[in-house]
Amino acid sequence: KAGVTQTPRYLIKTRGQQVTLSCSPISGHRSVSWYQQTPGQGLQFLFEYFSETQRNKGNFPGRFSGRQFSNSRSEMNVSTLELGDSALYLCASSKTRNEQFFGPGTRLTVL
Amino acid sequence: GQNIDQPTEMTATEGAIVQINCTYQTSGFNGLFWYQQHAGEAPTFLSYNVLDGLEEKGRFSSFLSRSKGYSYLLLKELQMKDSASYLCAVRVDMNRDDKIIFGKGTRLHILP
Numbered sequence: 001k002a003g004v005t006q007t008p009r010y011l012i013k014t015r016g017q018q019v020t021l022s023c024s025p026i027s028g029h030r031s032v033s034w035y036q037q038t039p040g041q042g043l044q045f046l047f048e049y050f051s052e053t054q055r056n057k058g059n060f061p062g063r064f065s066g067r068q069f070s071n072s073r074s075e076m077n078v079s080t081l082e083l084g085d086s087a088l089y090l091c092a093s094s095k096t097r098n099e100q101f102f103g104p105g106t107r108l109t110v111l
Numbered sequence: 112g113q114n115i116d117q118p119t120e121m122t123a124t125e126g127a128i129v130q131i132n133c134t135y136q137t138s139g140f141n142g143l144f145w146y147q148q149h150a151g152e153a154p155t156f157l158s159y160n161v162l163d164g165l166e167e168k169g170r171f172s173s174f175l176s177r178s179k180g181y182s183y184l185l186l187k188e189l190q191m192k193d194s195a196s197y198l199c200a201v202r203v204d205m206n207r208d209d210k211i212i213f214g215k216g217t218r219l220h221i222l223p
Contacts, residue, residue, distance in 0.1 A: 033211070043154070043198065043213035056210045090153060097202070098142060098161065100211070102153035 002027065004093050004103035012109045018079040021106045025072050025093030031055075032074040033100065034066060037088040046089075049074050078108075086110045113137045115214035117199050122220045123189055131184045131217045133199030141204040145173050145184045148196045148216065157184070157197075186219075194221045 005024045013019050025032050034046040045058040049068035066076040072093075078085055086109050092100040114136045123129040135143070142161040146154035160166055160175035160182065172185040184197055196216040203212060 035213075042215035043200075045210045045212065048210070056208055058210065097209075098159045099156060100144070101156060102146075104153050 004091060004101055006089075006091055006103040006106050008106060009104065010107045010109075012111065013081050014111050015081055015083060017081050018077065019081060019108060020075055020077045021089055021091075021108075023074045023076075023091030023093075023103055025074070025091075026095075026101055029093035029095045029101075030072055031094045032068060032072065033092045033094070034074070034076050035090045035092065036060075037090055037105070038086075043090070046076065081110045083110050113201075113203060113212050115199055115201055115212060117197075117214045117217045119215070120218045120220070122222060123186075124222050125189055125191060127189050128185065128187050129189060129219065131186070131197050131199075131219065133182045133184070133214060135180050135182070135199070135201050135214075137180075137201050137203050137212065139203040139205035140177060140180075140201060141209070142202040143173075143175055143182050144198075144200040144202070144211065145171075145182075146198040146200065148198060150195070154198055189221050191221050191223065194219060 007022045031050045033048040035043045037043045048056045052068045063079045068074045088105045090105045092102045094100045117133045145157040148154040158173040165174045170187045175182045196218045198216045199214040
């Protein structure tokens with residue numbers, strides 16, 4: 001059974017640009033959550049999608065958005081990039097509420 | 112507010128036992144996770160506790176006391192490959208706002 005996949009694995013952007021990250025969950029998993037991980041703040045919840053609907057949202061500015069497609073694949077978008085957006089972006093999929101499986105992450109560097 | 116505390120770093124010796132504590136102050140508690148994360152890799156699921164008590168899975172055990180807002184992860188027969196960060200995370204569910212909040216992680220160093 002394939003795990004959670006994320007593309008791209010690494011990305012370098014400059015301030016002001018926008019970026020789209022992609023996540024494919026484990027087959028049969030309908031919930032996809034996104035997290036930002038930085039050395040200073042640790043793992044912080046961005047949002048969760050279930051059946052193409054945003055179910056929950058963390059405390060991030062509106063520049064961070066996402067969506068989920070009918071095949072459960074999800075994308076997140078960050079507009080008007082800032083230096084502080086440099087982080088590892090992790091996506092996790094789940095079938096039930098008592099588990100969560102993470103993808104390898106996308107390492108975003110903003111110059 | 113929601114808060115999760117765990118020690119920043121710990122050191123233990125190969126073959127020994129180590130206990131990593133996690134305390135939390137949250138509203139709408141709905142379960143506690145432990146994850147292992149090796150440097151440069153994604154977190155991997157270790158355990159999930161929603162009821163009080165000890166759950167054992169091989170060399171790893173996790174304990175929860177909801178009344179005390181306390182959990183620990185117990186690692187036995189430590190191996191060098193156990194050197195990693197261990198993340199405590201709490202699922203909170205308040206007014207249909209359901210999310211998982213992570214602690215900042217405990218970096219565990221295993222010495223030979």
